[in-house]
Structures are given as C-alpha cells and as structure tokens.
Amino acid sequence: MNSPVTFVQEGSIGLIRIDNRPVNAISPRVVAALEESFAEFEGRGSLDALVIYCAGRTFVAGADISWFESSDFNPQAYNRLLARIEASERPVIAALHGTVLGAGLELAMACHWRVAERATRLGLPEVKLGLLPGSLGTQRLPRLAGAGTALDMMLSGAMVAATKALRDGLIDEVCEGEARAAGKACAQRLVESRAALRRTSALAAPSPPVDGFARYFTEAGGKPQYPARAAIVRCVEAAVERTFAEGEQVEAREFAALLGSTASKCLRHLFFAEREAARIPDLSESSALRAIGKVGIVGAGTMGGGIAMNFANANIPTVLLDTTEAALQRGLDLIRKNYAASAAKGKLTAEQVEQRMGLLTGALEYTALADCDLIIEAVFEDLELKMQVCAQIGRVAKPAAIIATNTSTLDVNLLARAAGRPERVLGMHFFSPANVMRLLEVVRADDTAPEVLATVMRLAKAIGKTAVVSGVCFGFIGNRMLEVYLREAEFLLMEGADPERVDAAAESLGMAMGPCRMLDMAGVDVGAKVVIERAKAGELPADPGYRAVVRKLFELGRYGQKTGAGHYRYDGRTPIPDPEFSAVARALGESHGIARRDDITGEEIVERLFYPLINEGLRILDEGIAYRPGDIDVVWTAGYGFPDHRGGPMFMAEQIGLAKIAERLRHYADLRGDAFGYWTPSSLLTRLVETRAPLSKWARTA
Ligand code: T1G
Numbered sequence: 001m002n003s004p005v006t007f008v009q010e011g012s013i014g015l016i017r018i019d020n021r022p023v024n025a026i027s028p029r030v031v032a033a034l035e036e037s038f039a040e041f042e043g044r045g046s047l048d049a050l051v052i053y054c055a056g057r058t059f060v061a062g063a064d065i066s067w068f069e070s071s072d073f074n075p076q077a078y079n080r081l082l083a084r085i086e087a088s089e090r091p092v093i094a095a096l097h098g099t100v101l102g103a104g105l106e107l108a109m110a111c112h113w114r115v116a117e118r119a120t121r122l123g124l125p126e127v128k129l130g131l132l133p134g135s136l137g138t139q140r141l142p143r144l145a146g147a148g149t150a151l152d153m154m155l156s157g158a159m160v161a162a163t164k165a166l167r168d169g170l171i172d173e174v175c176e177g178e179a180r181a182a183g184k185a186c187a188q189r190l191v192e193s194r195a196a197l198r199r200t201s202a203l204a205a206p207s208p209p210v211d212g213f214a215r216y217f218t219e220a221g222g223k224p225q226y227p228a229r230a231a232i233v234r235c236v237e238a239a240v241e242r243t244f245a246e247g248e249q250v251e252a253r254e255f256a257a258l259l260g261s262t263a264s265k266c267l268r269h270l271f272f273a274e275r276e277a278a279r280i281p282d283l284s285e286s287s288a289l290r291a292i293g294k295v296g297i298v299g300a301g302t303m304g305g306g307i308a309m310n311f312a313n314a315n316i317p318t319v320l321l322d323t324t325e326a327a328l329q330r331g332l333d334l335i336r337k338n339y340a341a342s343a344a345k346g347k348l349t350a351e352q353v354e355q356r357m358g359l360l361t362g363a364l365e366y367t368a369l370a371d372c373d374l375i376i377e378a379v380f381e382d383l384e385l386k387m388q389v390c391a392q393i394g395r396v397a398k399p400a401a402i403i404a405t406n407t408s409t410l411d412v413n414l415l416a417r418a419a420g421r422p423e424r425v426l427g428m429h430f431f432s433p434a435n436v437m438r439l440l441e442v443v444r445a446d447d448t449a450p451e452v453l454a455t456v457m458r459l460a461k462a463i464g465k466t467a468v469v470s471g472v473c474f475g476f477i478g479n480r481m482l483e484v485y486l487r488e489a490e491f492l493l494m495e496g497a498d499p500e501r502v503d504a505a506a507e508s509l510g511m512a513m514g515p516c517r518m519l520d521m522a523g524v525d526v527g528a529k530v531v532i533e534r535a536k537a538g539e540l541p542a543d544p545g546y547r548a549v550v551r552k553l554f555e556l557g558r559y560g561q562k563t564g565a566g567h568y569r570y571d572g573r574t575p576i577p578d579p580e581f582s583a584v585a586r587a588l589g590e591s592h593g594i595a596r597r598d599d600i601t602g603e604e605i606v607e608r609l610f611y612p613l614i615n616e617g618l619r620i621l622d623e624g625i626a627y628r629p630g631d632i633d634v635v636w637t638a639g640y641g642f643p644d645h646r647g648g649p650m651f652m653a654e655q656i657g658l659a660k661i662a663e664r665l666r667h668y669a670d671l672r673g674d675a676f677g678y679w680t681p682s683s684l685l686t687r688l689v690e691t692r693a694p695l696s697k698w699a700r701t702a
Contacts, residue, residue: 058098095183130264138235266647273630300331306434439639510643520560528554545592
C-alpha cells in the first residue's frame, strides 16, 4: 500500500506531499509517514527550505475522528512532530487549500509561514465534537491571531475565509494560483531574504480578550452539557497567563478529560451517523445519478415557498406553481420577506437576495413544469387533493423527471401510483420552516427506482439538508416516534402532571422544547387534525382516552400560541400556566377513568416520554423502515430538537441499557395496564436483551 506521505526534492527545496483521501485526515499511519518524510528533510542539509502540502480536495481537514475510538489514540506523537517542525533551523512553509481544519490547521501553525489559495477556509471545529484542539491549537492560535479571535474561532467551531485569516495574522499570504507553487515561491523568497524564522510558540504571549475572560466563562457556564466550551476558555487563559510549555500541559489535561466525556462520544457518533445515513445499503455508490437542473414546486404556501428557497439558495432555477395569481403572489411575497429578514441580519446581501429571487418564477399552468428535472408537490395534507396533483404532474412531467411528495403522513405508495410512474416517485418530507430545518426524510416507496433515490440523496446534500431514508409507514421515522411520545405526555397530563412539569422534565433531558410547548408552537389544530383523520381511518388504538387532550383543545379552539391559549395561556410567545387547562385535563381524566396521582416524579415523566419512543424506534428498525439506529438518531437530533450531546434516542438507549428499558416498560405495564400494547417491549428489544447484542452494531439482515 502506498505511503500516505511522500518526500521529494526540487532544487534546494524539499516538498512533503500528504495524500490520505478523502480529506487527508491525520491517523497513526500518516503521523508515522510524516515523521519519516520530515526526517528525510532533516537529513538533507543541502536543502534550504521545506514546503508541506496536500493532494486532493483539501489540506489536512483534521485528525481522523475514528482514531479517537481506538485505545491507542494519543496526539502526543503528532504534537512532538509539530514541535520538531517548528524547531527546524530552515523555513518550513504550509501550502494550504480546501478546508484546513483541526489538526490540519495545527500543523500549519507549527510551520514558519502559511500561504493559502484564495478559496481556502480555516477553522478549529473540535468543539462540535465535544473536544478542543489537542495539538497545541489552543496555544498557537492565540499567539498568531489574538485571544479574542482565537476564542471566537474555537468556541464557534466556524471556518473563516483565507482573506479574514490573513487580516487576523493566522496566515501570511493569499495566493491566486495553486498552493504548492506558491509555497515553493514563498520558500525561495524566505531563503533569499534570509528572513528570521518565526516560531509561533516563541511569539509573545497574547493579551487577554478586550473585555477579559469573564464573559466567555459565563457563556460557557450556561451550557454545562458542553464541557468543551469552558475547557477552551481555560486553555486560552493559560496561553495568556502562562508559558507555552505550561499551556501545553493545560491543553493536554483538558483534552484527555473531554475525549472520555459522554458529550464528545455522542457528538462523534452523530458526526459519522449523519454521513452514514447518506449511504443506501442495497445501492451501489455508482448508481447513475441525474443532474437536477430545474425544479418545480406545486403549492406556493408556507411549505412550498420554504422548499423553493432551498433550491434558490443552491442556485437551482425553480418554478413555483399555484392555482391563482393571488396565491402565487402571496407565496413569492413570503419568500421575499424571508430573504429580507436574512438580509437585515446581515446573512445575505441585497445582491444575493435579488440573485435568489431571480431564480424563482411563478406559474399557473402545469405545463410550466414540463422541463423540470424534479417536481415536488407541497399542497394541503389531503389524500384526494394530493393524488389529483400527483396525477396532474405525471401527465406533464418529462419521462426522466423525478416526482416527490412533501406529505408528512400520507401513503407515498398511493401517491406514487396516482402519478402513473411509481418508479420515479418518492417522498421528500421537509420540516417547517422548510428553508431552515436541516432534516429531510426521503421516503423510499415500494417501486422507487434506486437511481431516483440516489439522485435525491445527493441533491439533499447539495441543498444543505441532512437526509435520512425512511420506508413507507404512518409518520415515517420521526412523526411515528413522536406519536407515542405525545400519547404519554397526554396521559401524564390527565393523571395530574401539569404542562410545566412535563415540559420541564423533557427539557431537563435536553429537549429544545417540551411536548406541550412544542405543540402549542406548532399548532394544536395541526396535531388534532392528524389524530382525527387517523381515528376516522381506524388507525388509532381503540382507547377512548387516546389523545383526548389534543382533541379537546381543538374543540375548545385552544390552538396554542396562535390563539393565545393551548396547554398554556400566552402573553405573546411567553407560556403562562393556565388553571383552565388544568381543569380541562382533570375533567378528561375523570371522564376516561384515568386515576389522578400526586406522586408522578420527573424521572417517571422522562421514562414514560422516552422509553416508548425508543421502543417504537426499535420497531421501526425491525420493520426495515429505517436502515440503522444512527439514522433514527440523526432524525431526532436534526429534526426534533433531541439533545445532540446525548447522541440521539438510540445512542442514549444504549447508554441507559436496553435491559433497564425493557424492565421499566414492564413496570409501567403493571402500573398503567397494557390493554392497548403501549408498554409491550418490541420484538427487537426483547431479542437484543436476550442475546446481549449491542444495538450500535445491529444491522438488518434481509
Ligand atoms: N475524520 C475522519 N473522516 C472524515 C473527517 C475526519 N476528521 N472529515 C471528513 N471525513 C470523511 C467523512 O466521514 C466522509 O467520509 C468524507 O470524509 C467526506 O466528508 C487533534 C482532535 C472536511 C468540511 O472536525 O467538517 O483534528 O462518508 O461528507 O461535506 O486537534 O467532512 O465519504 O466515507 O463531510 O465536503 C477536526 C470534520 C477533527 C472536520 C468536508 N476536524 N469534517 O465536508 O464532506 S478533530 C473536523 C468536516 C481534530 C486535533 C483534533 C467535513 C469537511 P465518507 P463530508 P464535505
């Protein structure tokens, strides 16, 4: 196997080339090969300078994250190599391109000079993995760019453009051509000018941030579930107040502690789970993919407009169709309003808004969709209507067009058949607001052709969505699990746990918003209509108390924030406990024979909200609706506000222990009765407990 690092000599300049696709990540093998190549340079006294550069799409984009899971992970060998590079008596130049991140930027900062191609972006994103830069980034970056800039970069984990990095002193030159050539030219100049070597670690200790560290510690302290934030501040404080060697010790200690933290293990799990979700098990990577050059959207409502923005943002011309000029104009006006709001926040320039609006055209006739490569229906959630729309689309779309439905609850197989070409049809379930929410559930129908699925999965990445494939079932992955979560929330309310306590328990686990506040925000009426429709279709448990609360609130016109009252009364968006709601819940409990209790604990609330949800997720896996447990974790962290520092419901289930979850389900079956199977452990849960097989290693055997 070829070495990932090679050394060559061109004239009096040595060149080290790293080639470890896909992103030149630093692994033990790369470290060893780098050490050899650098020794090669050190052994050739005739050479005047060294350039380090990378092949492929990017300079080193970080340490190989999978390396952290191995018992032999230790950045010390790499850190010693960086110290050797920095101590070189001859100039070492980093020639940068692509996304120079983590250990890659730390390598560059150990060099004496940094030249970057104009499109290069640089960052220390370790905080997104629950870590901090463990190869002296916390000590070198403040010395180069100042403590304030260093804190902003490391606490946000955001990338900065090469031009900003140049202004901040992080790099020394932005080149127009290729980094390798620019690096060589830079080496020549440094040798000819006999420029003194600038060793980053020898630079003066940085001054503290303008307003000191207090604000940073306060902000970090506000998020104790992310311990990396406060650790980063402590490391930068050490860079300011101590010697480089002492700061190095502080960083090593803080890094080691974070590496073993649950938060970091969860975030690292999600990093790979999100990328794994893009892989379709029975689909070869090479499936012929179609280019999506033009998109059509039927329905210019809130969802249709939000969906259209995703494509305009990705520079894809999009036709928005509705039945009347007024509806169309309303949709386009809403889009322009959304863009104006982004511009007001400085996220877009006026030119960018116009450029995006220029990609959007309105239409009243289906024939306007005839040249679209993808057509998405986003009309009202009504089966008859959606079937008519799909049939209309099927009549005008070109043969190779892909047809997608944005339904969140309806049978995609029925809609696929209505389109008259089921092999070209799948679901694209966007989450509201569609131009903001990262998650996209891509619903694979029975007849969806593999290349249609692969094309949409690749398109999802191009429009910045995190896509997860779901099979066809009610609610797909996310809403099907949400249903059991909301069921238990309602029973707890009817048993006497008020909305504040139910929400507080869910939010104590880390949910962005508890179930009552979430429903009041999304609209109780939206949820109620789904429940009523499903009851009509006989798809709900025969339990008369099933989702009685949402139905009653709908009856009373208490839709939540939009009507000023739902589970709470509202002063604007502020929820206020409402005795009227408590009376409604009490009356419902009595009318459905649900015993009131005053001993419901926060722990019970968490178990009753999340263990049935996990149990349903295991059913979803067992039925083949979701391919992997990690896919379910991605759905819930990217689309439902589940805390990423817990890795997702399935990763959390493994931390809790499946046997404990099964035991607690049986406990609640005894406590609440299991007439409707609410508490029956799923077959997969039972099998995994019996065989002690790890859930994380579970894969569906055909
Ligand atoms: N380790 C291992 N694999 C990685 C990787 C990494 N750091 N980065 C990317 N990959 C894989 C990824 O799994 C995918 O694989 C392929 O590369 C393309 O990635 C000591 C401790 C670089 C901006 O956190 O942000 O250094 O699915 O689909 O959208 O201080 O990847 O094709 O098999 O995301 O173009 C710090 C993480 C590590 C950077 C490219 N670095 N990566 O985005 O492609 S910790 C990071 C990214 C560290 C030191 C510390 C992005 C990207 P596959 P992709 P992309």
